[in-house]
Amino acid sequence: MYHGWKYDATGACIDMPSEPAASNFRDKVHILAYPCVERNGIVWTYMGPRETPPPLPSFEWNMLPEGHSVIWRHLQASNWMQGLEGNIDSSHLSFLHNRLTEDGSANFTGQNDRGLYLRDKAPLMAVMDTDYGTMYAAGRLEAAGRRYWRVTHFLMPIYGMFAPITATDCPMQWWVPIDDDHVMKWEVRWNPARPMTPEERDAQWLRDPGGDIEPTSDPLTHHRPAASPENDYFFDQDAQLNNRMSGLPSVNIQDKAMLETMVTTRPGGHVVDRTVEHLGTGDAMIIRTRRRLLEAARALRDHGTVPPGVDDPDLYAVRSATVILDDGEPWVEVAREGMVAFTDRPVLSDEANLRGGRRFVAE
Numbered sequence: 001m002y003h004g005w006k007y008d009a010t011g012a013c014i015d016m017p018s019e020p021a022a023s024n025f026r027d028k029v030h031i032l033a034y035p036c037v038e039r040n041g042i043v044w045t046y047m048g049p050r051e052t053p054p055p056l057p058s059f060e061w062n063m064l065p066e067g068h069s070v071i072w073r074h075l076q077a078s079n080w081m082q083g084l085e086g087n088i089d090s091s092h093l094s095f096l097h098n099r100l101t102e103d104g105s106a107n108f109t110g111q112n113d114r115g116l117y118l119r120d121k122a123p124l125m126a127v128m129d130t131d132y133g134t135m136y137a138a139g140r141l142e143a144a145g146r147r148y149w150r151v152t153h154f155l156m157p158i159y160g161m162f163a164p165i166t167a168t169d170c171p172m173q174w175w176v177p178i179d180d181d182h183v184m185k186w187e188v189r190w191n192p193a194r195p196m197t198p199e200e201r202d203a204q205w206l207r208d209p210g211g212d213i214e215p216t217s218d219p220l221t222h223h224r225p226a227a228s229p230e231n232d233y234f235f236d237q238d239a240q241l242n243n244r245m246s247g248l249p250s251v252n253i254q255d256k257a258m259l260e261t262m263v264t265t266r267p268g269g270h271v272v273d274r275t276v277e278h279l280g281t282g283d284a285m286i287i288r289t290r291r292r293l294l295e296a297a298r299a300l301r302d303h304g305t306v307p308p309g310v311d312d313p314d315l316y317a318v319r320s321a322t323v324i325l326d327d328g329e330p331w332v333e334v335a336r337e338g339m340v341a342f343t344d345r346p347v348l349s350d351e352a353n354l355r356g357g358r359r360f361v362a363e
């Protein structure tokens, strides 16, 4: 803008009108630029060292036509790892997101209303490594002899698929670090079988009460919810007494309030101080996932081993699942086929389970 120098998408200077026409000075000037690819309305960029970027991950929602999904974002003032760990933590559903009555609050859009979280607050945790990262099933006793299993994936390096609730709703969240102290949380819900109706898209898109602040040229104002420490995240004591355990108005704000107000490594920073944490049985998935990430980082540093998924985008073609089984039945065996993407099978969800009576039905 200052001298009218013009650059192309690769960062090369292609016009320098402030220099004599015969000058080749512009050939010596280059700015940093990253290659971008657009798919399904999302612009992906590659910031690594390779000449040719690796392929985009073959997430089901990313390969289907645009109308099958709804995508939105929230900025969060936390380190990205705190956000990710919230996605793969099952126990907090029974507390932070719990309701005090079966029907709960109007703000619980998208959550099931079966009250399962109310009964068994200490789920059995079964954790395993997968080709793409890690997976766990959290099993809650929901009635005599029956267990409700929520199967969740972590996919290298920033993606999480928690268990689906409706038969048409595959959920995924992922965390793009902005800096050490801020992360953009992305949300997608997709229907593998058909495009969503406008009403379905609207119902799936969980807007925060209070909306977002007005964005400016500061990137930290973009998609930033108005709920913040300064307004106590719209905490409502009456709601806490009568309605929902946290007194906070939506699932996203409940998570955000917890993740932004943890004990941090430095004043004003948002990196949680893990030297003062206490990991329990319910943290088995977090422990396994941290180990997996550290192993991948060390293998890359020490041996140049490329992490899973980078060169094998089809590893991402999975879905999460929910199954309700007799206690002792193997959830992995029952859920296995339902976790494969790009098939005609219905989403293995609460709703599908209920419709099928015991497990799920192909329709």
Ligand SMILES: [Fe+2]
Pocket: 086, 092, 097, 251, 255
């Ligand atoms: Fe949560």
